[in-house]
Amino acid sequence: MNDIPTHKEHGLFADDTALWTASNTMTYLSSRLQQSVDAFESWCNSWKLKLQPTKTEMIHFTIHPRKKYKHPVEVKADNTIIKPLDHTRYLGAIIDKQLNWRRHLDHIETRIAPRIGLLRYLSKTAYEPKNRTMINIFKTTARSIIIYGYPVLLTADQNVWNRIQIIQNKALRAALGLPIYTSVDYIHKISNIPKIKDYATTLLKQSIKTAIEKNDIASKKNLQHI
Structure with a gap:
């Protein structure tokens, strides 16, 4: 990827590629981004790879998203024109042009709903269900979805995390067989599960520590900027 112009940024993960740049004028922005796309397309051709325009999406972030x-x-x-969308999906995270994360949270709630139902069913039907067992099931079936994309979400405002916390509260109540009016503090006290943003922050610190130990300078730099 050395052919990508230096004033552009790019990210690679398996066969998913993201290109991004910034400018204070629309004309220059289009020009800079087109240079990146052309360079990437040339790189693909040199490696006998085929760019898929139908799978290529673009999103424009601006301080005036409604303009x-x-x-x-x-x-x-x-040779296919790519126009900006209101939202796009990258590595499982749904990103909208206003960065309010509503679509991503809607997606999480949709995915988590049947798992909450499963937790509720298991807590009611299991013979003498143990809290520790149910908490372990919660961690593997629910929290892994709730916390997905946490490094990016840690840059979001508190309203986003309030909504994520509500999702965790529902899942924990279901896992422990508790009524909906059970207080949040009590749920976390008996489950010994941290609030979801605290847990995300802990994971971030662990990732930074791992990057330092492995001398992964790029990961360390990116994670510390969060």
Whole structure:
């Protein structure tokens, strides 16, 4: 990927690639981004890889997300015009142009709903269910989904984490067979489960520590900027 112009950024994970850049004018923004796409397309061709325009999406972040631009940013990929969307998905995280994370949280709630139902069923039907067992099931079936994408979400405002906390509260009540009016503090006290943002912060610190131990300078730098 050395052919990508130096004033652009890029990220790679398996066969998923993200390109991004910034500018204070729409014309220059389109130009800079097009240069990146062209360079990436050239790199793909040199390695006998095929760019998929139908799977290529673009999102435009701006301080005025509701503004309608006369000449919105657009680029071409394999002679196909790519126009900005209101939201896109990258590595499982749904990112919207306003960065309010509503669509991502809606997605989490949809995915977690049947698992909460399963936790509730197990807590009611299991013969003398033990809290420790149910908490372990909660960790593997529910919390792993709730916490997904936490490094990015830690940059979001507290309202986002309040909603994520509500999701965890529901899952814990279901796992422990507790009524919906059980207080949040009591739930976390008897389960010995930290509040979800505290848990995310702990995971971030552990990741930074691991990056330092492995001398992974890039990961350390990115994680410490969160």
